[in-house]
Structures are given as C-alpha cells and as structure tokens.
Amino acid sequence: MKYARALTIAGSDSGGGAGIQADLKTFQELGVFGMSALTAVTAQNTLGVHGVYPMSLEALENQIDAVAADLPPAAIKTGMLFNSDMIELVARKVKEYDWNQVVIDPVMVAKGGQSLLQEEAVEALIEQLLPLSYVITPNLPEAEALVGMSVQTIEDRKLAAKKLHQKGARHVVIKGGHGKEGDQVIDLLFDGENFTEFESQRIQTKHTHGTGCTYAAAITAEIAKGKSVKDAVNTAKQFIQAAIEHTLEFGEGHGPTNHWAYNEK
Numbered sequence: 001m002k003y004a005r006a007l008t009i010a011g012s013d014s015g016g017g018a019g020i021q022a023d024l025k026t027f028q029e030l031g032v033f034g035m036s037a038l039t040a041v042t043a044q045n046t047l048g049v050h051g052v053y054p055m056s057l058e059a060l061e062n063q064i065d066a067v068a069a070d071l072p073p074a075a076i077k078t079g080m081l082f083n084s085d086m087i088e089l090v091a092r093k094v095k096e097y098d099w100n101q102v103v104i105d106p107v108m109v110a111k112g113g114q115s116l117l118q119e120e121a122v123e124a125l126i127e128q129l130l131p132l133s134y135v136i137t138p139n140l141p142e143a144e145a146l147v148g149m150s151v152q153t154i155e156d157r158k159l160a161a162k163k164l165h166q167k168g169a170r171h172v173v174i175k176g177g178h179g180k181e182g183d184q185v186i187d188l189l190f191d192g193e194n195f196t197e198f199e200s201q202r203i204q205t206k207h208t209h210g211t212g213c214t215y216a217a218a219i220t221a222e223i224a225k226g227k228s229v230k231d232a233v234n235t236a237k238q239f240i241q242a243a244i245e246h247t248l249e250f251g252e253g254h255g256p257t258n259h260w261a262y263n264e265k
C-alpha cells in the first residue's frame with residue numbers, strides 16, 4: 001500500500017491550528033491519509049476558546065465504527081476527549097477493534113486556560129485509556145495531573161515517565177514546552193527500559209497554538225508508516241521545530257504553527 005491511513009479522535013478547532021485540523025494537516029504533510037472522528041466542535045481562534053459543543057456519544061461511536069468497518073487505520077491518535085463517557089467509549093472501541101498503535105495526547109486545557117477535559121474525566125483517562133496506549137504524550141502540567149506529583153526537573157520527568165509506564169503506557173513522551181530550561185526544550189522518551197532526550201533550541205515566540213496536537217499527530221503518522229517510536233519522535237521533533245520556527249504570524253493572540261515548514265525547509 002502506497003499510503004498508510006491514520007485516524008484522529010479529537011475536537012475541531014475552528015481556528016485551524018490545533019485539534020482535528022492540526023492532525024489532518026500534519027498527517028497530510030507526512031504522507032499519511034488522515035481520517036477523523038469528532039468528539040466536540042469548538043469555536044476557537046488565536047485569542048481563545050469561545051464555545052465548546054460536544055458531539056453525542058452516538059455520533060462519536062458511529063464515526064469510529066464507519067472508519068473501522070471500511071478504512072481500518074494503521075495508527076490512532078486521541079486528542080480532546082471532553083468527558084469520561086467519551087473516554088470510556090473510545091477505550092471500548094480500541095479494544096473492540098484490537099487497535100494497538102494508539103497515541104494518546106492527554107489534552108486537558110487550551111493555551112488560554114480553558115478546560116477541554118472535565119476534571120472528573122482524568123481518572124477515567126488514567127484507568128481506562130492509558131493502559132491501552134502505545135505512546136502517551138503529556139506536557140508538564142498534564143504529567144503532574146496524571147501522576148499527582150510536581151513534574152519540573154529532568155529527574156521529576158524520569159520518575160513521572162516510569163510511573164506512567166507502570167500504569168500501562170508502553171511508551172511515554174514527556175514534552176518540555178512548559179519547562180524552564182532556558183534556551184533549550186527537552187522532550188523525554190521512556191520505553192520501559194531506556195530514556196532518550198530530544199533537545200532543541202527554544203524559539204522565543206507567542207505563536208505556539210496547537211504545538212502539542214501537531215507533535216503527537218506527527219508521531220502518529222510516522223508510526224502508521226511503520227517507524228519505531230524513537231524514529232517517530234525524532235521526526236516529530238524536527239517537524240514541530242520547523243513549524244514553530246517558520247511562524248505564520250496569524251491572528252492577534254497565540255497564532256498557529258506552520259504545518260508546511262517541515263517540507264519547505
């Protein structure tokens with residue numbers, strides 16, 4: 001097959017920089033056929049989230065079933081899952097279809113601070129979805145919420161990664177975008193045995209809307225193509241670095257990243 005297929009289960013960002021839109025653009029740029037199951041529609045731009053409109057459970061289930069029945073994906077990504085009922089449904093579907101290349105981006109809050117996951121749902125995420133993940137990609141605040149400890153230093157991150165692995169995640173990538181390393185951004189991969197650090201120059205910009213979605217989507221695309229997790233994270237790191245560096249300067253607030261940049265550089 002010339003093109004692998006990947007499915008994103010996530011929310012729509014009307015502003016086009018995060019969510020389903022970021023995922024599909026990233027899949028396309030990395031040569032993977034993208035498919036989607038929407039959990040919620042958000043009214044969103046670079047200034048913030050202006051409204052959240054969840055889909056019904058029936059609508060979410062029907063989208064997943066339609067894709068699974070006719071277009072089975074090589075890899076799955078989850079983003080905004082909104083509430084515990086949706087998490088339970090997605091976990092049930094992952095088991096039903098025996099999907100084992102599942103990348104979970106445990107989206108909790110948007111850059112502007114608005115909640116994209118109800119607080120009561122964090123437990124469901126830990127109990128039901130995390131054990132089904134091939135890769136989980138928390139940022140630092142998400143890692144703190146998932147393991148219940150402060151996650152700042154590299155040593156904290158290593159301990160948090162071990163705890164998430166113990167809870168059932170096959171690979172853990174702790175993203176360093178919110179870290180305080182000064183000039184560097186360090187993402188940490190743990191595969192259950194070894195740690196690998198992916199380091200890059202921190203770019204001084206406010207245009208980082210959707211970095212997490214784009215990064216996890218790039219990991220998913222590479223896994224769909226049959227790459228190892230380590231190679232997938234390496235490519236994703238280069239993809240996101242290019243996307244942040246070659247800024248688009250769109251909007252009055254936190255603008256989107258440049259999904260073309262990786263292929264144009």
Ligand SMILES: Nc1ncnc2c1ncn2[C@@H]1O[C@H](COP(=O)(O)OP(=O)(O)OP(=O)(O)O)[C@@H](O)[C@H]1O
Nearest residue numbers: 139175176177178185202203210211212213215240
């Ligand atoms: N200023 C920056 N310069 C370079 N790389 C960055 C910067 N900010 C984030 N990154 C990279 O972007 C990716 C996403 O990291 P981050 O921790 O920002 O995720 P996130 O908080 O989930 O993003 P978002 O909530 O905006 O979707 C990581 O690979 C991280 O290293």
Ligand SMILES: Cc1ncc(CO)c(N)n1
Nearest residue numbers: 011012013018019080110
């Ligand atoms: C729909 C959606 N998903 C994820 C994020 C996190 O960046 C966002 N801002 N919007």
